[in-house]
Amino acid sequence: xxxxxxxxxxxxxxxxxxxxxxxxxxxxxxxxxxxxxxxxxxxxxxxxxxxxxxxxxxxxxxxxxxxxxxxxxxxxxxxxxxxxxxxxxxxxxxxxxxxxxxxxxxxxxxxxxxxxxxxxxxxxxxxxxxxxxxxxxxxxxxxxxxxxxxxxxxxxxxxxxxxxxxxxxxxxxxxxxx
Numbered sequence: 001x002x003x004x005x006x007x008x009x010x011x012x013x014x015x016x017x018x019x020x021x022x023x024x025x026x027x028x029x030x031x032x033x034x035x036x037x038x039x040x041x042x043x044x045x046x047x048x049x050x051x052x053x054x055x056x057x058x059x060x061x062x063x064x065x066x067x068x069x070x071x072x073x074x075x076x077x078x079x080x081x082x083x084x085x086x087x088x089x090x091x092x093x094x095x096x097x098x099x100x101x102x103x104x105x106x107x108x109x110x111x112x113x114x115x116x117x118x119x120x121x122x123x124x125x126x127x128x129x130x131x132x133x134x135x136x137x138x139x140x141x142x143x144x145x146x147x148x149x150x151x152x153x154x155x156x157x158x159x160x161x162x163x164x165x166x167x168x169x170x171x172x173x174x175x176x177x178x
Contacts, residue, residue: 003168004165004168004169007161007162007164007165008106008161008165010157010158010161011102011106011158011161011162011165012103012106014154014155014157014158015099015102015103015106015154015158016103017154018099018116018151018154018155018158019096019099019100019103021150021151022092022093022095022096022099023092023093023096025092025147026088026089026090026091026092026093026096027089027092029085029086029088029089029092030085030086030089032071032082032085033068033071033072033075036064036067036068036071037068039064040064040065040068043061043064045060045061045064045065045068046061046065046068048061049061049062049065059137059139060139063137063140095119098112098115099112099116102158106158106161106162106165107162107165107166107169107171110159110162110163110166113155113156113158113159113162114159116151116155117152117155117156117159119148119151120147120148120149120151120152120155121148121152122148123144123145123147123148123151124145124148124149127141127144127145127148128141128145131144
């Protein structure tokens with residue numbers, strides 16, 4: 001197997017990892033209340049709270065039960081607000097579909113890796129800024145930021161390998177690849 005074939009295989013594999021990550025991330029934005037109910041039950045967060053909230057209760061348990069209550073209230077009173085997270089999921093799905101172009105021809109569609117790097121990089125300031133505005137605990141904003149960091153890893157590797165393939169073939173770097 002030639003070096004180019006190895007690199008193309010790696011690009012394909014990590015592009016699939018990125019696509020699947022987007023699809024899973026998007027899919028989890030739809031059944032929020034069910035997911036949080038399961039998480040509260042699995043962690044026993046509600047049992048850790050003494051009479052609602054307590055200074056002795058872990059901060060994560062207090063936060064998780066607060067989120068659960070908020071989602072229940074929204075679901076009971078304003079369920080249409082969940083339509084926003086349905087569209088968030090749709091956005092993830094559409095971006096995942098766009099990366100099929102990178103699967104088909106990673107050199108010609110190098111711009112997708114550049115786009116992915118920019119998008120993943122912007123997750124971090126976005127989560128930190130808007131999380132602070134919305135009162136999200138800092139530790140949770142770090143978890144949200146980790147999605148951008150973990151997305152950067154495969155996308156940066158794919159971009160690097162695509163550039164190596166292009167250089168070894170003497171191909172021009174297309175699609176905004178500099």
